[in-house]
Amino acid sequence: MEKNTKKVIIDIKDLKKSFGNQKVLDGITLQLHEEENLVVLGKSGSGKSVLIKCIVNLLEHDEGSIVVGDYELTDINEEDLVEVRKKIGFLFQGAALYDSMTVRENLTFALSRLNKSFSKKEINNKIVEALDNVGLPDSIDKMPSELSGGMKKRIGLARTLVVNPKIILYDEPTTGLDPITSYEISHLINDTKAKFNNASIIITHDINCVKTVADRIVMIKEGTVYKEGNLEEFIKDEDPYIQSFFK
């Protein structure tokens, strides 16, 4: 695999995380470069969601180090953590839309918390554009309870993308979507990157999505990095465990 010459913006070294006696992450080392789509593969329950939650410090890691931009997350203070989180957009596996707010308010909330001053019109334009991108312009005044699971997921994606973050962490962006929408979302991830040059970590089991978005792939097994490489290297690999993902 050729060396990526771009700057490293997330640098994870020997990351360990346990819940009680259960070791979930047992020494993960990986890097994310600028303008790169990194796909993380792994069985259900292998700790993928835990990994990206550690990156935004929603979960505190036990050992190892995580560096995001210029900040080391171990014992980070509150102000620095705010700076880290401003750079990062996070799509939750379950979308995590705010139940008590409409779709519009959900997106407005994300925008208004950036501490930048947008005019009402700017906010409105951004929201309409973000909803257009995920193909749901009509649901702007709906409540989350009125949306289907897949629609929630897409609104969650719109809420993540509307603030235009430098780094995006996608937790299964296409799971539960039909093939057509999955295809569109995969391309949306690429288009976003082409337009704004952001870097992303994409957790997914959807091989079509992997094929569309992956610049590089990391596979996690038993809490460590099992294999790292580009798509070709993974497809060519004869290891049955790896092959079972690419069937």
Place this chain on the structure above:
Amino acid sequence: MSKKHHQANKLSLNLSSFIPTLKEKGILFFMDVANVVAYLKIVFRNLFAKRFEFQEFLKQCYQIGNKSVGLISITGIIIGLVLTIQSRPPLVDFGAVAMLPGMVAISIIREMGPVITALICAGKIGSSMGAELGSMRVSEQIDAMEVSNTNPINFLIIPRVLAATVMIPVLTLYADAIGIFGSWLGINIKDSISIKLFLNQAFTQVDFMDIVPAVIKSFFFGAVIGLVGCYKGYNAGRGTESVGIAANSAVVTASLLLIIVDLIAVQVTDLL
């Protein structure tokens, strides 16, 4: 004899399995205490340090009032009625029926109003805070807030705690008024007395020092309801069943604490 022996044996068996669980429970209890202390510390630190979410505060005030005003009206009237009807016969025996309005008013203002309001709100408001924050925790909405630069303590907990602290006294005064009105209705079942005369009789006996401690007490009641409801919801576990557990234990804990606070308040007022 053999039966006795058997029983003793059973007892010792139970004890030996009881002591480790007791130890475990003890550890869990102290962990809980530590968590509560940490929680209170964070809440108080955020109370003064950070930007205040005024919109959320108003929204919560409205919701607390809106949710509980109906229930408090009905309960207030009935409490007033019942107190009056029950107190009347002994007072008639002593020929002191003119004391009835004052007596009922005092017991409503000093005790029934604040406590009944607080207990109703613990059931209505405490549980809904527990359930709401609990479901936000379970569905990762609180996490989502945190990653979009919103301190959930600041945005969710402080407005709720403050709203409860402000609104419970207001609702208490309202319950007092309704209860006293209910008392007037109660008197009018047997007697006929104008509301003006009734209020006159009632408030010659009510002292300023009856009202002030009761209002102060109800501020604490409000704070307890808000703090407990939010604590239980905010610290809910991971599965959906945690939402129910959070709501339920919010009500139970808040009600118990309210009674304890009431006891302390009575002792303190007694000293004054």
